[in-house]
Amino acid sequence: MSETRAPLDRERDPGVEEILRGRRQRAPVSRKLPGPIAWFDLRSRSTGHLAFSLNRVTGLGLVAYLYLHLAVLSQLLGGEDAWNGFLEVATTPLFLGLDVLLVFGLLAHGLNGTRVALVGSGFVPNRQKALFWSLMAFGAIVLIYSALHIFGGEA
Amino acid sequence: MVATAPEPSTRSRSWRWTAFTGVSLLALVTIHMVAHHFVVDEIGGLRTYQHVLDYISTPIIFVIEGVFLVVVTVHAMLGLRSVLLDFGLNERWRQRLERGLVALGIVTVVYGFILIGVLASRA
Numbered sequence: 001m002s003e004t005r006a007p008l009d010r011e012r013d014p015g016v017e018e019i020l021r022g023r024r025q026r027a028p029v030s031r032k033l034p035g036p037i038a039w040f041d042l043r044s045r046s047t048g049h050l051a052f053s054l055n056r057v058t059g060l061g062l063v064a065y066l067y068l069h070l071a072v073l074s075q076l077l078g079g080e081d082a083w084n085g086f087l088e089v090a091t092t093p094l095f096l097g098l099d100v101l102l103v104f105g106l107l108a109h110g111l112n113g114t115r116v117a118l119v120g121s122g123f124v125p126n127r128q129k130a131l132f133w134s135l136m137a138f139g140a141i142v143l144i145y146s147a148l149h150i151f152g153g154e155a
Numbered sequence: 156m157v158a159t160a161p162e163p164s165t166r167s168r169s170w171r172w173t174a175f176t177g178v179s180l181l182a183l184v185t186i187h188m189v190a191h192h193f194v195v196d197e198i199g200g201l202r203t204y205q206h207v208l209d210y211i212s213t214p215i216i217f218v219i220e221g222v223f224l225v226v227v228t229v230h231a232m233l234g235l236r237s238v239l240l241d242f243g244l245n246e247r248w249r250q251r252l253e254r255g256l257v258a259l260g261i262v263t264v265v266y267g268f269i270l271i272g273v274l275a276s277r278a
Contacts (some may be wrong), residue, residue, distance in 0.1 A: 041162040059234045066231055069268060076274055087201055099192070106188070110181055115255060117174040 047129045051112055056110040065102060096150050103146045107139035176230040183223040190216075211271055212278030216242055224267040232260040 011099045075086045089095060115131045124131065190210070195202050202210060210216055236256055244252060 008243075034209070056238060060238065063231045066227060066263075070263070070270070073270060076163070076204065076207060077270070081203040083207070090201055103188070106184055108182065112179075113177045114181065115231060117178060121174065146192075 047132055051115070051128070052131050054108055055112045055116070058105045058112075061105050062109060065105070075151055093151075098148050100143070100147045103145055103150070108136075113137040113138045158264045169236070173230065173233045176226050176233070179226050180223075180230055183219070183226060187223055188218060191198070208274055208278040212275040217275055219270065220271055221268065224271070225264055228260050228263045228267070 025109070056130065075082045088097060112135065115128070115135055119126055119131070195206065197224065205251065210221065236253065239252055
């Protein structure tokens with residue numbers, strides 16, 4: 001009897017253990033956070049949830065930017081001197097970095113929103129994960145190009 | 156406080172408007188960003204005061220920027236509504252929220268048009 005017994009757990013190949021661990025039923029994650037705060041709770045979440053959270057966070061950032069942008073453009077009403085004063089600050093590396101962050105927000109929100117609109121309206125098959133990562137890869141390339149241009153590179 | 160979800164037809168209409176304005180913004184934001192960051196050959200691509208006045212006073216640009224202002228504001232208000240409804244507001248608060256967002260949207264568009272109108276008139 002003892003010869004036919006399965007090997008002890010400690011003798012298992014680590015790779016097998018990893019596969020078995022993946023197959024085990026995961027315990028449900030207790031979520032007591034209210035709606036918007038739960039966006040940041042990424043425990044046991046899918047790519048779809050990550051995409052949803054990214055869309056919400058970048059969307060809120062862009063709304064904040066819309067009003068900041070209107071406030072900044074109001075400097076133009078103060079005439080040429082007021083605008084030139086702003087340009088001196090706006091061309092510092094810190095502000096140019098914020099411009100790159102803006103481009104990141106626009107790309108992430110725009111491309112992710114395109115995915116949602118295409119899938120939601122039935123124009124493309126429901127391949128959310130592949131579509132999400134493909135668009136994010138495309139966005140990363142555009143972001144690098146934009147960053148090089150904003151910082152005055154050769155792009 | 157009893158949370159109520161909006162009627163399915165309202166949700167559907169709101170989703171369609173969000174998607175429509177979102178798709179329109181893909182073109183409008185691209186035009187706006189290219190014009191303001193990728194045309195002018197300066198660090199950051201930012202325009203000088205006179206460049207801004209010349210740019211905004213061009214009739215077609217004025218129309219494009221005006222449409223962009225309206226579309227981006229509608230999209231932003233619909234997005235904010237969607238986010239705030241995640242808090243599970245009751246019917247009374249949902250109506251207040253919608254009225255508040257309509258008012259904020261109108262103020263934003265009016266202020267934006269005053270801004271670009273004044274600048275265009277200075278060119």
